[in-house]
Amino acid sequence: MPLFPTSPLDKAKLRSLLARWLHPQAGELPLSPSDRRKTEQWVIELSWLNAQGLTPEGNLVATKDPYLETTVTDWLIHFHLSTGDQRLWRYVIGDFMSAQITFTQDELLQACIHAFSLESQEQLKKSLKLMLKAYTESNAIAKIQFITKQSKKYSKSYPDLSNTYTMGYIFAKLWEDQFQSRDSILVNEILSEKVKLGVVLGIDQDSLKSELDRLAKHQIIEQRSAKPHSVGIKTQPREENEFPYQIYRCWESSLELLEKAYENDIATPNRPLIQSLASVLDDNDSTPDLLKFLEWASRLSLLERGSNTIVKLAS
Numbered sequence: 001m002p003l004f005p006t007s008p009l010d011k012a013k014l015r016s017l018l019a020r021w022l023h024p025q026a027g028e029l030p031l032s033p034s035d036r037r038k039t040e041q042w043v044i045e046l047s048w049l050n051a052q053g054l055t056p057e058g059n060l061v062a063t064k065d066p067y068l069e070t071t072v073t074d075w076l077i078h079f080h081l082s083t084g085d086q087r088l089w090r091y092v093i094g095d096f097m098s099a100q101i102t103f104t105q106d107e108l109l110q111a112c113i114h115a116f117s118l119e120s121q122e123q124l125k126k127s128l129k130l131m132l133k134a135y136t137e138s139n140a141i142a143k144i145q146f147i148t149k150q151s152k153k154y155s156k157s158y159p160d161l162s163n164t165y166t167m168g169y170i171f172a173k174l175w176e177d178q179f180q181s182r183d184s185i186l187v188n189e190i191l192s193e194k195v196k197l198g199v200v201l202g203i204d205q206d207s208l209k210s211e212l213d214r215l216a217k218h219q220i221i222e223q224r225s226a227k228p229h230s231v232g233i234k235t236q237p238r239e240e241n242e243f244p245y246q247i248y249r250c251w252e253s254s255l256e257l258l259e260k261a262y263e264n265d266i267a268t269p270n271r272p273l274i275q276s277l278a279s280v281l282d283d284n285d286s287t288p289d290l291l292k293f294l295e296w297a298s299r300l301s302l303l304e305r306g307s308n309t310i311v312k313l314a315s
Contacts, residue, residue, distance in 0.1 A: 003119060003127045004045060004086040007038040009077070009134040009141070011068045017043055018062040021054045046080045056255055064262040072261045074141035075166050077134075079173070082200050088127055091115055094199050097147075102155045105132060146202050159202040165261035167211060168220040171197060172254035184248045186226060187212070212247070220257065222248040 013031060017039045020029045031039060043049040048058030057076070065073045082093040096103075096111050105128065112124050132154060134140045135147040148157040161167055178195055179185055190197060190212070191205055198208040215221045223238040224246045238245040251257055 003088045003123055005130045008130055013039040015068055022062040070265040071143050072166050072265050074144045077141050079170050098199055102153055104152055163261055164214050164218045165257050165264055168215055169254055169257040169261055172251055172257055184246050187244050187247055219250055
């Protein structure tokens with residue numbers, strides 16, 4: 001079986017395929033049979049599509065972000081490929097980049113040749129090139145800033161973790177995979193190499209502890225004392241500088257966190273809303289006619305979360 005990826009990450013084709021699965025009666029899919037097969041491979045690897053159709057996550061992506069413009073969606077792409085069945089992607093993110101800060105494409109290739117000695121070197125080179133392009137091209141997932149490129153050098157960057165609910169969703173999915181339905185765990189279990197939360201987020205242990213504090217502030221988790229306590233009595237909140245401590249989950253399902261992530265995404269306004277401003281803007285420049293804009297905004301404010309959308313547009 002060829003190493004993944006074998007084709008570029010093409011969001012336009014992903015959009016078309018997701019829209020068709022969301023609306024089966026929408027008409028003929030504007031993709032050739034070859035493009036459809038390649039695009040379906042991406043969607044399946046992203047856990048957005050299975051034999052029954054769109055998965056719950058895939059449906060949410062197609063509904064909340066039909067143009068695949070948000071950082072939430074970009075993080076989902078990175079997360080599923082970094083933790084899924086594709087061993088080359090897992091190796092690059094989980095092993096190679098955990099030990100590297102800066103590298104060249106050739107250095108990455110040589111490491112992969114050693115790690116995958118039975119694979120074709122030409123196929124390795126092609127797949128790695130496609131993978132690096134996915135992280136560094138603006139029409140792919142460069143917005144999450146996981147990898148940056150300058151000249152011929154690639155570097156681990158400072159990833160965009162501004163949307164706490166996106167991180168919460170990733171945390172919840174890893175919790176489900178490692179701890180199933182457990183209500184609480186010791187923080188050391190999260191910091192262990194087995195869970196790889198820091199690896200997936202691209203941050204070190206100290207930064208990960210800070211991000212856990214952010215999850216607690218957003219009531220996605222609770223941080224409680226690990227000190228012995230009487231049976232039937234709720235454990236006390238974690239004391240300042242107490243370590244280790246217990247982490248309690250506060251979500252019912254990971255999908256509820258994903259919905260909140262989309263509701264709180266501020267990276268990219270929704271294109272249809274911007275297009276709806278076309279009748280408001282002056283023909284000669286991008287300055288809106290004030291009266292027309294107020295009328296447009298008043299109609300928008302009647303929609304669910306409309307006021308939040310206006311703030312996002314203004315920013």
